[in-house]
Amino acid sequence: MCGIVGFTGKRKVIADLILGLTALQHRGQDAAGIVTFKDTFRIKKGLGLVNDVFKEKHLSRLKGKIGIGHVRYTTHGTNDVGNAQPIVTNYPFGIAMVHNGNVTNFVEMNKALYHDYHVLPASTNDLEIILYTFAAELEKKDLAHITPQDIMAAARATQERVEGAYSVIAVIANHGLLAFTDPHGIRPLILGRKATDKGWVFGLASETVVFDHLGYEVMRDLQPGEILYIENGEDIYRMDGYRAEQKFCVFEYIYFAREDTQLHDTLVAGKRVRMGMQLAKKIQAAGLEPDIVIDVPTSGYFAASGLAEALGIPHHRGLVKSNYIGRSFISPKQSEREAIVKRKLNPIKNTIKGKKLVVVDDSIVRGTTSKRIVALLREAGAEEIYFASAAPPITHPCIYGIDMSVRTELIAANKSIEEIRAYIGADALFYNAPEDFAHIFDGFSYCDACFTGDYPTEQAEAVVEEIEKERLRFER
Numbered sequence: 001m002c003g004i005v006g007f008t009g010k011r012k013v014i015a016d017l018i019l020g021l022t023a024l025q026h027r028g029q030d031a032a033g034i035v036t037f038k039d040t041f042r043i044k045k046g047l048g049l050v051n052d053v054f055k056e057k058h059l060s061r062l063k064g065k066i067g068i069g070h071v072r073y074t075t076h077g078t079n080d081v082g083n084a085q086p087i088v089t090n091y092p093f094g095i096a097m098v099h100n101g102n103v104t105n106f107v108e109m110n111k112a113l114y115h116d117y118h119v120l121p122a123s124t125n126d127l128e129i130i131l132y133t134f135a136a137e138l139e140k141k142d143l144a145h146i147t148p149q150d151i152m153a154a155a156r157a158t159q160e161r162v163e164g165a166y167s168v169i170a171v172i173a174n175h176g177l178l179a180f181t182d183p184h185g186i187r188p189l190i191l192g193r194k195a196t197d198k199g200w201v202f203g204l205a206s207e208t209v210v211f212d213h214l215g216y217e218v219m220r221d222l223q224p225g226e227i228l229y230i231e232n233g234e235d236i237y238r239m240d241g242y243r244a245e246q247k248f249c250v251f252e253y254i255y256f257a258r259e260d261t262q263l264h265d266t267l268v269a270g271k272r273v274r275m276g277m278q279l280a281k282k283i284q285a286a287g288l289e290p291d292i293v294i295d296v297p298t299s300g301y302f303a304a305s306g307l308a309e310a311l312g313i314p315h316h317r318g319l320v321k322s323n324y325i326g327r328s329f330i331s332p333k334q335s336e337r338e339a340i341v342k343r344k345l346n347p348i349k350n351t352i353k354g355k356k357l358v359v360v361d362d363s364i365v366r367g368t369t370s371k372r373i374v375a376l377l378r379e380a381g382a383e384e385i386y387f388a389s390a391a392p393p394i395t396h397p398c399i400y401g402i403d404m405s406v407r408t409e410l411i412a413a414n415k416s417i418e419e420i421r422a423y424i425g426a427d428a429l430f431y432n433a434p435e436d437f438a439h440i441f442d443g444f445s446y447c448d449a450c451f452t453g454d455y456p457t458e459q460a461e462a463v464v465e466e467i468e469k470e471r472l473r474f475e476r
């Protein structure tokens with residue numbers, strides 16, 4: 001999972017790119033990169049946070065009224081600058097591209113690039129599959145007289161061949177800004193705009209918080225398979241693209257997106273409150289009477305507040321998180337994850353001591369974090385601990401760019417709910433069920449494959465096996 005932004009208009013875009021990426025920092029902390037275009041591509045990429053990679057000097061070096069940016073979260077492969085985005089090619093003429101997601105027919109497309117298009121990608125980064133498929137399709141056009149329709153047709157041909165989850169933004173040198181999503185619209189991409197004294201600036205971003213921070217008007221989410229092309233910073237073209245049934249990632253609402261973001265016109269925080277209210281019904285049905293609700297910061301906050309409101313009991317801050325230690329969920333190695341859990345949460349003993357409490361987290365992936373939290377709360381004097389997960393049991397890995405571990409490490413793939421309760425050491429354990437989500441997201445079409453195994457793309461089982469093999473190799 002990563003964060004992407006792109007801007008084009010009638011003024012320089014570097015400040016918006018850097019601030020936009022900063023607003024998406026929660027989506028990836030491993031690397032950051034920006035490409036702008038003025039006469040030539042201007043590139044800066046580096047490992048670490050946006051504020052570490054970009055310095056004041058880059059404001060003047062990264063010139064241009066069009067540009068794209070990326071924050072990276074490592075799902076598989078090594079975390080080195082070679083894997084950072086954007087990626088730039090001069091084939092068939094200048095293209096710079098970023099994406100958020102994961103290509104699932106990587107092996108097939110890697111071969112197809114060589115045999116069908118006579119292109120050999122330089123790395124194992126799946127963005128290259130999208131970039132070179134698009135570039136090869138573009139090369140079939142009359143390059144001296146390329147039109148917006150040619151560019152969008154090349155994007156559509158790319159969607160027809162590349163499977164998986166991807167939201168893409170690209171700069172086409174001397175032409176414009178292109179954006180498209182995969183046929184199911186699994187990953188988010190949102191269009192915004194801002195009026196300036198020099199004219200409109202248009203933006204594309206993974207989350208609306210980017211536009212809130214920059215003072216842009218949010219226009220709308222891209223639809224599944226939709227293609228947008230903005231030429232010369234002002235003329236917007238669109239095409240339906242290669243479309244299938246919408247399968248938007250429901251985990252964006254549970255964990256990944258920021259609470260104040262709107263996805264498909266729905267506030268993420270509001271959905272989390274509903275998840276908490278649904279959990280409250282299960283606690284009531286079990287006949288339990290907790291004294292307080294606490295959240296696992298920060299993504300458990302709104303589910304906890306909904307749960308407390310529904311039960312009519314206080315919601316307190318019982319765990320304090322250090323903001324300067326990375327998220328355990330997205331650290332690639334098990335040893336790093338465990339060390340991070342130990343350092344990042346500290347209980348407030350005065351709040352917890354002698355209480356029967358519900359502790360609410362967004363999800364339980366491997367169970368190691370939950371077990372540690374329960375132990376911390378016991379040490380702090382909690383009388384009884386009821387653990388509540390906003391997400392249903394995660395029984396299948398995500399093949400669309402969220403690191404959900406391998407099946408052997410997913411605790412709910414291998415243990416019953418009672419066994420998980422015993423493992424984490426809680427007095428009771430509650431999960432929302434996939435059916436509860438059908439109620440919470442009534443009428444909205446989403447992907448829930450990590451809870452149900454119902455993957456929206458072809459050959460998913462083979463892809464799961466391939467990804468698991470690679471991850472195990474990497475973690476060894």
Ligand code: SF4
Nearest residue numbers: 249251398447449450
């Ligand atoms: S499998 Fe889960 S995490 Fe992956 S895209 Fe689907 S809902 Fe999101």
